Amino acid sequence: MTINSIPLPATQRDCMSAATKRYKYLRRMLKFDQMDFEFAFWQMLYLFIAPQKVYRNFHYRKQTKSQFARDDPAFLVLFAAWLCITSVGFAIVLKLGFLQFIHFLLYTIFVDCIGVGLIVATIFWFVLNRYFRNPNEIQDVEWGYTFDVHLNAFFPPLILLHFFQLFFYNGLISHEWFISRLLGNTFWLVAVLYYMYITFLGYSSLQFLKHTHLIISPLPLIVIFYIISLVSGFNITNSLMNFYKHRVV
Template sequence: MSSIPLPATQRDCMSAAAKRWKYFRKIFKFEQMDFEFAFWQMLYLFISPQKVYRNFHYRKQTKSQFARDDPAFLLLFAAWLCVTSIGFAIVLKLSFLQFIHFLLYTIFVDCIIIGILVATFFWFILNRYCRKKDEVQDVEWGYTFDVHLNAFFPPLVLLHFFQLFFYNGLISHEWFISRLLGNTFWLVAVLYYIYITFLGYSSLNFLRYTHLVISPIPLVIIFYIVTLVSGFNITHSLMDFYKYRVV
């Protein structure tokens, strides 16, 4: 009996460890990275995030994985963290050593450690409870981490870049307009994160219950209204926290 050849997507399938090794092996080979395409993805995360996830599906068809196999996006993301951290150091009047402390904290705690925790949470929940019945395909951990980076990038630019231009002149005061502007920045950033995360998982047709990702939105809006009424300036409070943890 002649054997039936496996489809290319199964034949070329690698283990998770092999995929990680291939990914990190390229991290210092800049000539092999597509920085132009990574920049395009960052732009479209603001204006049309659906197009970014369409590309993830193309990658699954051609390379047997949803997760990125090119670390260019991660390196550009790290570069943005460095640039925005310089802005924070200027706004908060940090010394050079405090700036280094702040940068390392932002990269390794705010981005990597929290990113790993969030990605692992979604990876476990989605594979355990949200896969359709009798579905063989699972959600890759690398993909959940990519979804987190995608969702984290617009808030990073909004909160750690654009917001800084308004902080000392307006947001840092006790006026209502200060609270309104600062808290609105945070509202838009959180809604961006939730929406892009939802797009990432709802685009996988073998998952169910993905609408639950957007279920916290009413609570976020209620919290936003409460902060305005109660006089709580989110940006001002978190700036104090950022400065406290590096002083």
């Protein structure tokens, strides 16, 4: 028997398949004519009003292309565009200079979004495959899928906190009034709930995972923290705005 006739181990075939998928994904990053921006925009809209429909498409992709993770970078490109647009709004609200704006934009893209996303995706990938996967299940959670789930869950908070909230900041939220911290802290509460809920949907839709309800188990603690912040006079938005400004000034 020749070497070529010996079948490769399953893990090696999977690694080569994953590497091939990553290569094809990255190769399409600059080929805008091959991206389906209309469908990516549809996904962004439905992440607000019916996120279950977004994950239904992930299952269709698994059936047709043997992967849950996106193979079209259009969503990531639009996501990056929204980051740039909302960063301009932050620069105006915080009265940042041009270089400070560039510094803020780089922080937002490479630290707040990509950096945190890589960490969160890796943690979920490891923990879910190690402790949440059914022991007799052959399938595992793709790392690319965990990063997609993070982007899905991060998008509504991005629009709420980095876009809509800015219209109320200077005129209302930035003050020390109770209504100021009520509005600002409520924005953050809704954003965190959105992130947790969409993350939960992403992993609960994988039938080979168990006990995914634990992902939303911290919800009571978050609500309690929200109430304590209102009573104690802690304005979350003000504190975060000061943090954003000081790290680029």
